[in-house]
Amino acid sequence: MKKLFSVMMAAALAASIAAAPAFAETVTIGVYEPASGDNGAGGKQETLGMQYAHSIQPTVEIDGTEYDVELDIVDNESNNDKAVSAASKLVSDGSSVILGSYGSGVSIAGSQTFADGGVPAIGVTCTNPQVTLGNTHYFRICFLDPFQGTVLANFAKDNFDASKAYVLTKQGDDYSAGLGHYFTEAFKALGGEVVAETFPEGNSDFTSYLTSAKNAGADVVMAPTSTEAAALIIEQAAAQGIEVPLVAGDTWDSNVILKAAEGKDVQIYVTTFYQEGGNPEFDEGMKEFINSDSTNTANNGGDDTVAAVTAMGYDAYFTALEAMKAAGSTDPAAINEALWDLTYDGVCGHIEFDENGDAARDSAFIKVANTETGAWEFVGEQGIQ
DSSP, rough: HHHHHHHHHHHHHHHHHSSSSOOOEEEEEEEEEEESSSTHHHHHHHHHHHHHHHHHHOOOETEEEEEEEEEEEEEEEHHHHHHHHHHHHHHTOOOSEEOOSSSHHHHHHHHHHHHTTOEEEESSSOOOOGGGGOOOOOESOOOOOHHHHHHHHHHHHHHHOSSSSEEEEEETTTTHHHOOOOOOOOHTTTOOOOEEEOOTTTOOOOOOHOOOOOOOOOOOOEOOHHHHHHHHHHHHHHHOOOOOOOOOOOOOOSHHHHHHHSSSSSSSEEESSOOSSSSHHHOOOHHHHHHHHHHHHHTTTSOOOOOOHHHHHHHHHHHHHHHHHHTTTTOOHHHHHHHHTOOOEEEEEEEEBOSSSSSOOOOOOOOOOOOOTTEEEHHHHOOOO
């Protein structure tokens, strides 16, 4: 009887093992974004787009095998020095491809680590040309600062009849210095005059800079800064009665800016990648995702405004999945090779890469902050001649 019982138990165990599903294969996408520091607010919003995309499609079929996708999220702290260790962790964790970063400086800082580890990276909103220049492993799905700076210069000239611009940038910030430079060159080429100043790391008092802009008789103030600095600039500009428009690039496209501007007598215009309402299905799903969890809401700045960087993060995730499918492999080298010929239509538009790994984009959305409603209003879509 004991022998029969043992045989029956063994048979049952064998049957249960046979019936149990095989362990799923896993592929890792590294998320290289700031969750703290000057650019933490933007980094969290960009990451939210990736997390929402992952919630919609948490698996991918590669060469006939279904893989669970794991997001390995690492905080680069908005710091060029600490960014290297964040990049190293993603490589050592076995990422097949890496997404990020919000902030060109940290993207440039982590680039060599990705190259040495043989892992391709897809930049989401890092707009400085240096990110992809001279390498074959860094791609990006956004427009570049030479384009964005020119769009802003043309907009200032055409819409405000501006002949003098005050340009304020942050010392040591690749994004800020780069976009300020390209705006300056384009504005001068249009016959305009530029007064330029820089502010140091950790500065919180912009009163003297804004006074300089007023005394110089500037028709427009251009300040490509982090959202943290931008909020202070807006508050202090309102306090000083600055009446000329404040214009900036994609970093100002944030509900942090809207909240800083709400109820104040200021004009704020930004260039960006996406306008809420551009894809209602995406917007509805994104808002539900933001509101479904208190952490998501907090990471989005406390409300359900859909930022362009969030939409871009969403597109970046699916671009990575398409690259894996095209490669037919989770091998980083194969994915790197597949990216060169990849095309994908996302919520922010068509994505394909040129010989530098840069997105072929030729237009930008321009928004204005409605200081009464606390929302962005669409002004237009603009390219350059």
